[in-house]
Every structure is written in structure tokens, then in C-alpha cells.
Amino acid sequence: MSLFESQIAQLRQSLSGRAPDVCLETASENARRWPRSAAKQMILEQDTGTELGNGSLPSFAAILWTETPGLVTDGAVRVYGQDIPQIAGSDGAKSRPFGKAVLLETDTIPANELFAAFEKMDAVRFDMNLDGYMLRGFTQRNREWSRVSAGACRSGFSFLTLGSELIRDYKALPFVKGAELLFFTENALIRTLAPLMETCAKIAGALNTMFENISMDCKNCDAHAICEDFDELRRLHRRLAPE
Numbered sequence: 001m002s003l004f005e006s007q008i009a010q011l012r013q014s015l016s017g018r019a020p021d022v023c024l025e026t027a028s029e030n031a032r033r034w035p036r037s038a039a040k041q042m043i044l045e046q047d048t049g050t051e052l053g054n055g056s057l058p059s060f061a062a063i064l065w066t067e068t069p070g071l072v073t074d075g076a077v078r079v080y081g082q083d084i085p086q087i088a089g090s091d092g093a094k095s096r097p098f099g100k101a102v103l104l105e106t107d108t109i110p111a112n113e114l115f116a117a118f119e120k121m122d123a124v125r126f127d128m129n130l131d132g133y134m135l136r137g138f139t140q141r142n143r144e145w146s147r148v149s150a151g152a153c154r155s156g157f158s159f160l161t162l163g164s165e166l167i168r169d170y171k172a173l174p175f176v177k178g179a180e181l182l183f184f185t186e187n188a189l190i191r192t193l194a195p196l197m198e199t200c201a202k203i204a205g206a207l208n209t210m211f212e213n214i215s216m217d218c219k220n221c222d223a224h225a226i227c228e229d230f231d232e233l234r235r236l237h238r239r240l241a242p243e
Helices: 005-014 084-089 111-127 150-154 159-171 187-212 224-229 231-240
Strands: 022-024 048-052 059-066 077-080 098-106 133-136 145-149 176-184
Touching: 005 059, 005 187, 022 159, 048 084, 048 150, 059 111, 059 187, 077 159, 084 150, 098 111, 098 159, 098 187, 111 159, 111 187, 145 150, 159 176, 176 187
Parallel strands: 059 098, 077 176
Antiparallel strands: 022 077, 048 145, 098 176, 133 145
């Protein structure tokens, strides 16, 4: 389905005049693997080298997927703003606003399997236990708060590291054909992209509502406003609704 193709196009347009500060096109193949832990990491404030998306700072995290070939640059990791080593080595605050956009090319996913597939995509970030990296929990799907330990920063942990490991895990999902990671630490750009990413979160929320309660009582549905704006959501709803 083409749920996020418009948002992918808008994201590309928003970034068309802004070259990334770091860009690698074949990250998952060329980047060295980072050690993984059997357990979740716990990084205390005094052991933190870099903190991203602290609850008091702007933050977004979104997954945008498409079945159309060519819209996703497989293996690409792009960073807009300072990379993790620069933040950790700065004289100022080690906390930064943070944005992350995951762009995925997928196989055709049957309508009745769409939300289950999305849940598997979303779980990747929580299931990946990298040494020296801690993802803090959020009740809001569209935010992300993480810490990188000072030791990991000294050992060279960067967004290339994080992006490469995420790409490997996304592509381990049987229906994912390609993955691209965009990271943002520039405050102005994060604020500019926030409304678009909020729309992506609302689309994901509408999917959740649909699959929890398949009903055609649209006027009394919490997702009514967002569905009214997107033909693809309405078509999906009609396909899922009981006869």
C-alpha cells in the first residue's frame, strides 16, 4: 500500500536544499558490526557521553514504508546536524534534540496483516541491544529518547553505527527489501519536520484503531479526522470492514 508515499515525497522535498553532514550509501555492508548484549543496557546519567531526545527537548521517531521500488535508498545513513562523537566531544551540553526517520521498502503486505507487520517494524528498535546504547521507553510512538555511554563514544559509536545495525535488523524481517536511516540533531530542522512526522504518527495510530475495532461507524471513531485526509486509509478501512 502507499500509505506513506506522500510523506516520503514531502520529506525529500523538505531536505532538498540541505545537504547531510554525514552520508554513507552502503552502511550495512561496509560498517563494522557493533557488539551486542544479551540484556537491556542501563546507562546512568554520570556514565552518559551523549543523550538524544531528552524528554525536555524536541524529538520525533517515525517509520515510513512503501511498496514502490526506488523511493528508498537501501543501506543509506544520513545525518543532519552533529554526529554522536562531535556531541560527546563538545564543551557544552551533551543532550541534543533528536529526530529519526526510518524509510523502508517492503513487499506487498496483505491488508489484514498490515498492522502486525508495522508492529514488527516498530519492535526492531526495542529489541536491539547494542553495548553502550540505551533506548528509553516512551508511551508516545512518535518520540525517542536514548543514551550512549561515554565508553561507547570513546570507542567510536556514531550514527553510522546505529544506522547500520538498525538496517541489518530491519532487513532481517522477511517482508523488508530495503532500509534507509535519517538522523537529525539540528534543532531548527527537527522543528520544521515535526508536523510531518506527527502526521506519520497519526496514520500509524489510525492503523492501530482500525485493527483494534473494525467498524464503519467513522463519525464516532477517534481516527476519523486523519482518515478523512487520506484516501488510502479509507480504502484500507473498507477492505477490512466486515461484510
